[in-house]
Structures are given as C-alpha cells and as structure tokens.
Amino acid sequence: MRLFWMAWGFAVLLILASVGGTAWVFAVSDGWSDALRIGARGGALVASLAAFVGAFRLALLATASLRFVLAQNLAALIVMELDDLRQAVQERAESLAGQAAEEMPTVPGMTWQSSEALRIPRFFGDREEIRRLLGPATEQTLEQVLLSLQSYNQIVDKMKSQDADRSAALDLWKEIAVVQERLKLAAREVAPFCIAN
Known part of the structure; x- marks a missing residue:
C-alpha cells in the first residue's frame, strides 16, 4: 500500500x-x-x-x-474461509465415519442421524471481484466448490425430509469426499496470491 x-x-x-x-x-x-x-x-x-x-x-x-494489495487481501479472506470450511467438512466426515461404523438400525422408524448443512462462505457473493483480482481460473475453481457445497446441502435436506437409509448416508459420504477434494484444489489455486510482496 x-x-x-x-x-x-x-x-x-x-x-x-x-x-x-x-x-x-x-x-x-x-x-x-x-x-x-x-x-x-x-x-x-x-x-x-x-x-x-x-x-x-x-x-x-x-x-x-493497489490491485496487487487488493488481490492479496481477498485471497487471505478466501483462505481463512476455506480453512473454516475445511474444518467443518472434516467434522462432518468424522461424524459420518462414526455412524457408518455402527450397526444399521433394524427397528422400524429408526433412521440415520442427519448431518448439518455446510455454510456457504461469504466470498461467493463477490464473484466479479474474484474474477477481476484473482483471475477466471480461480473463480471457476471456487465455483466448483460452491456447486459441491450446494449438492451436499441438498442431500442433507433430502435426508431430513424422509427416512434416511444406508444408501442416503453413502451418497452423503461420497459428496463430502467431493467437497474435500475441491477444497484442496481451491486452496492450491488461491495460495499463490497470499505470498507477500
């Protein structure tokens, strides 16, 4: 500055x-x-x-x-939010792994415990700024994270609205693995912008 x-x-x-x-x-x-x-x-x-x-x-x-400084600040904000999201995803994954290790309920009416939806980070509201300061490739990578989050949350809502069986839990497990992989890609894409001048 x-x-x-x-x-x-x-x-x-x-x-x-x-x-x-x-x-x-x-x-x-x-x-x-x-x-x-x-x-x-x-x-x-x-x-x-x-x-x-x-x-x-x-x-x-x-x-x-000034553009360089703004890009650094935006990247730092995104990295912090991605890290918070990564921790939340890890908690959901551990919870699902614990449930998968338990015996499938056999009593009628018993269901798999539904996971909580993941919060959509605030930086997704600034897509134009992301494209302008960090480039279209970074924006597309973050867009993939958003799509996987939305897909995960849709499965969570589906599980809450009906009796969830093992296949629904497996769908949730697969989707959370996709979220984790895309979070890693996004972190690698954004990290170079955080390097100090």
Missing part, C-alpha cells in the same frame, strides 16, 4: 513541478529575443509533456500496486 501512495505522490509532484516550471519559463522569457524565447518555451513544453507521461506511468504503477 505504501508503494501506491508513493507513486501517486510522485505523480502529483511531477505534474505540479512541470506546470510551475513551464509557467515560470513563460514568465521570465518575455523580454528575451525571439529565437531564445521560442527555444526556451519549446523546451519547457517538451519537458512538461515528458513530465505528464512520467506521471501517467507512475499512476499506472500505483494502480497496479
């Missing part, structure tokens, strides 16, 4: 210096001979134009550095 402010500060100073210097040259060259006056003013205008080009390049550098 410091680079952003430094670049913008230098750009503004460059413009002010070029405008002030050109105005000063025009003011002091009034009494000079025609050839000298034209040469001095022409040189001042060329120098001023070069200063404006330099200021524009500094502004581009400042914008690029």
Whole structure:
C-alpha cells in the first residue's frame, strides 16, 4: 500500500513541478529575443509533456500496486474461509465415519442421524471481484466448490425430509469426499496470491 501512495505522490509532484516550471519559463522569457524565447518555451513544453507521461506511468504503477494489495487481501479472506470450511467438512466426515461404523438400525422408524448443512462462505457473493483480482481460473475453481457445497446441502435436506437409509448416508459420504477434494484444489489455486510482496 505504501508503494501506491508513493507513486501517486510522485505523480502529483511531477505534474505540479512541470506546470510551475513551464509557467515560470513563460514568465521570465518575455523580454528575451525571439529565437531564445521560442527555444526556451519549446523546451519547457517538451519537458512538461515528458513530465505528464512520467506521471501517467507512475499512476499506472500505483494502480497496479493497489490491485496487487487488493488481490492479496481477498485471497487471505478466501483462505481463512476455506480453512473454516475445511474444518467443518472434516467434522462432518468424522461424524459420518462414526455412524457408518455402527450397526444399521433394524427397528422400524429408526433412521440415520442427519448431518448439518455446510455454510456457504461469504466470498461467493463477490464473484466479479474474484474474477477481476484473482483471475477466471480461480473463480471457476471456487465455483466448483460452491456447486459441491450446494449438492451436499441438498442431500442433507433430502435426508431430513424422509427416512434416511444406508444408501442416503453413502451418497452423503461420497459428496463430502467431493467437497474435500475441491477444497484442496481451491486452496492450491488461491495460495499463490497470499505470498507477500
């Protein structure tokens, strides 16, 4: 962020210096001979134009550095939420593994204990920002995570709405394995953006 402010500060100073210097040259060259006056003013205008080009390049550098910082911050937020989600998925997987190890209920009316739905991370509301700052490949990888979360939650809702048998629990187990795999891919995709400058 410091680079952003430094670049913008230098750009503004460059413009002010070029405008002030050109105005000063025009003011002091009034009494000079025609050839000298034209040469001095022409040189001042060329120098001023070069200063404006330099200021524009500094502004581009400042914008690029700000974009880099924003990408880092967004990636850090996504990594934190993915880690929270990974822990929640691990808890669900351990719970399902414990249930699978138990004997299947044989008494009518007994069902498999339904798992809780997984929370959809907040960063999915900023897909345009993800695409702009982290790139379309990262957005597509995170989109796959979202689809697997939605699929898992649909199975959870289905299990809550009817008697769940072993096949429903197996479907849930398969889907949670998909979620875990896609979370790993997403973490690998986002991690490079978190590397400090």
